[in-house]
Amino acid sequence: MDFAFTADEQAFAAGVKRFLAEHPPERFAVDGTDAGYGSGSHSHAFLHALAEQGWLSMTWPKAHGGQERPMFFKLVLLEELALAGAPFGPLAGCWQTADAIIEYGSERLRREVLPAIARGEATFWQGYSEPGAGSDLLALKTEARRDGDDYVIRGHKIWSSHAGISRYGLVFARTSREGRRSRGFSMFVVPNGTAGMDIRPIRSLTGDVYHYEVFLDDVRVPADLRLGPEGEGFVALLNGLDSDRFWGRFYKAPAIERVLRQLVEYANTTTVRGTPLGRDAVVRRRLAGAAVDVAALRALFYRTACLLRDGAPITYETAIAKVLADETGQKVARLGMDLLGLWGPLRAGSPWAKLDGQIAQLYQTSLGHTIAGGTAEVLRTTVAVRGLGLPAEAKAG
Numbered sequence: 473m474d475f476a477f478t479a480d481e482q483a484f485a486a487g488v489k490r491f492l493a494e495h496p497p498e499r500f501a502v503d504g505t506d507a508g509y510g511s512g513s514h515s516h517a518f519l520h521a522l523a524e525q526g527w528l529s530m531t532w533p534k535a536h537g538g539q540e541r542p543m544f545f546k547l548v549l550l551e552e553l554a555l556a557g558a559p560f561g562p563l564a565g566c567w568q569t570a571d572a573i574i575e576y577g578s579e580r581l582r583r584e585v586l587p588a589i590a591r592g593e594a595t596f597w598q599g600y601s602e603p604g605a606g607s608d609l610l611a612l613k614t615e616a617r618r619d620g621d622d623y624v625i626r627g628h629k630i631w632s633s634h635a636g637i638s639r640y641g642l643v644f645a646r647t648s649r650e651g652r653r654s655r656g657f658s659m660f661v662v663p664n665g666t667a668g669m670d671i672r673p674i675r676s677l678t679g680d681v682y683h684y685e686v687f688l689d690d691v692r693v694p695a696d697l698r699l700g701p702e703g704e705g706f707v708a709l710l711n712g713l714d715s716d717r718f719w720g721r722f723y724k725a726p727a728i729e730r731v732l733r734q735l736v737e738y739a740n741t742t743t744v745r746g747t748p749l750g751r752d753a754v755v756r757r758r759l760a761g762a763a764v765d766v767a768a769l770r771a772l773f774y775r776t777a778c779l780l781r782d783g784a785p786i787t788y789e790t791a792i793a794k795v796l797a798d799e800t801g802q803k804v805a806r807l808g809m810d811l812l813g814l815w816g817p818l819r820a821g822s823p824w825a826k827l828d829g830q831i832a833q834l835y836q837t838s839l840g841h842t843i844a845g846g847t848a849e850v851l852r853t854t855v856a857v858r859g860l861g862l863p864a865e866a867k868a869g
């Protein structure tokens with residue numbers, strides 16, 4: 473395995489750095505705060521600026537308006553954006569949805585939604601979880617009933633991140649109750665604002681709103697907004713979740729590295745009772761330990777990226793990478809709180825907040841990381857069964 477970037481990838485990284493210097497990320501208006509993944513805030517203006525560079529569609533086939541650049545260009549871009557703390561929130565979701573549309577979308581989705589993604593105008597929320605269906609997604613109750621050329625969707629989604637500020641929902645619903653339990657699910661691309669859709673904010677423990685619950689009261693959707701074959705949505709979703717775990721977490725290593733650099737700078741410039749924090753043995757050990765975790769995380773994601781590029785299965789690797797990414801994020805947030813001491817809990821806006829109050833934000837939002845997109849407990853079962861070959865059923869001990 474060759475870990476070196478190619479000359480083209482290095483030139484691209486230099487181009488992204490130039491772009492960021494010419495378009496300082498902090499100047500872009502923000503529509504929604506980072507839900508804590510490290511993807512930066514949601515900024516439609518910033519997404520639009522990325523689209524103007526052709527970066528949203530750069531890996532697509534030319535037949536769909538892309539440039540057929542290798543997948544690693546996307547990794548280079550994500551890494552540079554995360555290191556710069558740019559507000560690139562919706563980017564990975566746009567890429568994933570575009571890939572799914574290119575693979576099995578209808579003519580209509582390719583004609584209407586793909587170009588909107590390329591222009592930076594389309595963003596998506598994921599409507600999977602329901603009040604009674606999270607880890608056990610097959611328990612979901614939302615139904616899509618065929619009615620002529622349409623489907624009529626009825627149900628209740630919850631925890632849908634950024635639903636209120638996105639343009640489309642990816643709504644997962646039951647289209648049939650016949651056959652095996654995992655059959656009979658389909659995915660729909662539902663425009664926000666469709667009659668019968670009611671999106672209500674859920675305030676999080678930070679006080680911000682990034683989750684929503686969505687009530688779907690006989691929402692009528694044309695059949696050609698179904699994404700993939702009818703009834704086969706669950707298989708597509710499982711593949712999608714692997715991809716989701718990869719693209720939705722890849723940028724955590726650079727995002728955490730950015731925070732870590734700031735903590736190191738803080739330790740080197742802050743003196744407590746006459747001694748610089750950077751000389752404290754415990755502080756040094758914990759900062760170095762975090763650096764080790766981040767380096768391992770980055771290597772693990774690049775290894776998974778190579779498998780993904782080569783079309784190999786990534787279920788086991790993404791399970792490990794997601795657990796490590798989320799737990800490293802939580803560990804660094806705790807380290808930051810300990811290092812900042814009494815200043816740690818102060819939020820942005822407080823005149824006494826250190827490091828722009830971002831550690832308090834990270835500490836609170838990172839709690840949800842080990843739940844979102846598959847909980848750490850469920851993913852450890854995936855590691856045990858798929859990776860280590862342990863029996864699928866555990867006995868409580």
Ligand SMILES: Cc1cc2nc3c(=O)[nH]c(=O)nc-3n(C[C@H](O)[C@H](O)[C@H](O)COP(=O)(O)OP(=O)(O)OC[C@H]3O[C@@H](n4cnc5c(N)ncnc54)[C@H](O)[C@@H]3O)c2cc1C
Nearest residue numbers: 598599600601605606607631632633840843844845847849
């Ligand atoms: C920050 C955040 C963002 C999210 N964004 C979205 C989104 O955009 N769209 C969306 O659809 N959903 C989203 N979710 C919801 C998320 O997918 C679910 O919360 C998650 O799948 C867990 O489901 P649950 O909350 O119903 O918990 P449950 O599934 O009820 O789990 C409760 C507890 O039981 C444990 N558990 C459950 N089953 C098992 C098992 N088989 N073995 C061992 N332990 C088990 C879990 O690990 C957990 O600790 C988000 C959640 C968070 C926190």
